[in-house]
Amino acid sequence: MKTPQKRKQFHGKKKNRSTSQSQQPVADKRCVSSGKGPQDTSWEQQASLYDARHGESGDDIHRRVVIPSVIRQLSLKPGQHILDCCCGQGVFARALSAQGVQVTGLDMSPSLIALAEERAGADERFICGDARELKSLCGKNAFDHAAVVLALQDLDPLAPVLSGLAEVLKARGRLVMVLTHPCFRVPRHSDWFRDETGVRYRQVDTYLRPFNLAIRTHPSQKEQSVTSHHFHRPISSYINELGRAGFGLVASEELTLPNRGSTGKQTEEDERSASEIPVFMVLTAKKL
Numbered sequence: 001m002k003t004p005q006k007r008k009q010f011h012g013k014k015k016n017r018s019t020s021q022s023q024q025p026v027a028d029k030r031c032v033s034s035g036k037g038p039q040d041t042s043w044e045q046q047a048s049l050y051d052a053r054h055g056e057s058g059d060d061i062h063r064r065v066v067i068p069s070v071i072r073q074l075s076l077k078p079g080q081h082i083l084d085c086c087c088g089q090g091v092f093a094r095a096l097s098a099q100g101v102q103v104t105g106l107d108m109s110p111s112l113i114a115l116a117e118e119r120a121g122a123d124e125r126f127i128c129g130d131a132r133e134l135k136s137l138c139g140k141n142a143f144d145h146a147a148v149v150l151a152l153q154d155l156d157p158l159a160p161v162l163s164g165l166a167e168v169l170k171a172r173g174r175l176v177m178v179l180t181h182p183c184f185r186v187p188r189h190s191d192w193f194r195d196e197t198g199v200r201y202r203q204v205d206t207y208l209r210p211f212n213l214a215i216r217t218h219p220s221q222k223e224q225s226v227t228s229h230h231f232h233r234p235i236s237s238y239i240n241e242l243g244r245a246g247f248g249l250v251a252s253e254e255l256t257l258p259n260r261g262s263t264g265k266q267t268e269e270d271e272r273s274a275s276e277i278p279v280f281m282v283l284t285a286k287k288l
């Protein structure tokens with residue numbers, strides 16, 4: 001029998017996470033919440049940092065990978081009304097309205113909603129509120145389809161969000177959810193490594209156990225740093241919760257990072273592994 005090769009940690013360059021701040025957006029006081037809900041999971045405290053990174057039209061990954069996939073999955077028809085749930089500063093809402101549909105964006109951060117409104121076109125409107133209280137904020141059967149882009153892992157519990165989405169969607173309405181891939185991107189429990197033959201691989205040491213992690217936006221600032229929450233759940237949690245809320249799963253895409261066209265033996269292996277291991281998971285469900 002072959003002895004498994006000893007694998008050692010991959011010392012790839014860590015991404016330089018810029019901490020440059022744009023002007024602090026002014027928070028308004030219109031965030032509608034009953035106040036009875038669970039914790040504030042909004043990105044209000046890091047609104048300016050998030051806007052500096054994503055701004056008007058999102059980063060390269062939004063533009064090249066995430067947005068095209070969500071638009072494919074929504075199967076839009078002109079004039080439809082779409083909910084962008086947890087819309088941030090409205091990057092996806094703007095991409096949607098460019099497709100000839102009406103969009104309502106909802107987010108719990110007043111500053112991100114204010115930034116979305118500043119840039120809004122005629123077919124975009126925004127509501128500041130908690131995604132766990134959708135029915136009281138939007139009303140029954142208000143939308144043809146809905147999307148939640150890279151946000152369900154920021155909030156908990158999941159059940160009121162999905163049952164609220166089922167209430168506000170019309171019959172047969174589509175719900176498209178984008179997650180950081182729950183199998184391969186488990187914060188603090190997954191990373192890239194390289195073995196002695198040069199093969200780059202992803203190691204995951206925890207997956208089935210749901211957990212909540214507070215992530216420091218500026219690790220060097222220690223306790224002073226703003227934190228966001230990551231709620232890890234296995235894929236079965238999403239599928240089972242969709243079923244309980246009255247949705248049936250109809251499609252899925254697993255998205256990889258775009259090829260950077262790098263050359264050289266090591267970078268070719270980096271491109272190969274990056275094209276094999278997806279970083280995002282898209283789940284498309286229909287209201288039954």
Ligand SMILES: C[S@@+](CC[C@H](N)C(=O)[O-])C[C@H]1O[C@@H](n2cnc3c(N)ncnc32)[C@H](O)[C@@H]1O
Nearest residue numbers: 041042043086087088107108109130131149151
């Ligand atoms: C990673 S950002 C994604 C924003 C946007 N969908 C995008 O792709 O750019 C997560 C967003 O979820 C919002 N959020 C978190 N918890 C929320 C809640 N309970 N209700 C509404 N929005 C929430 C945050 O304020 C933040 O704007």
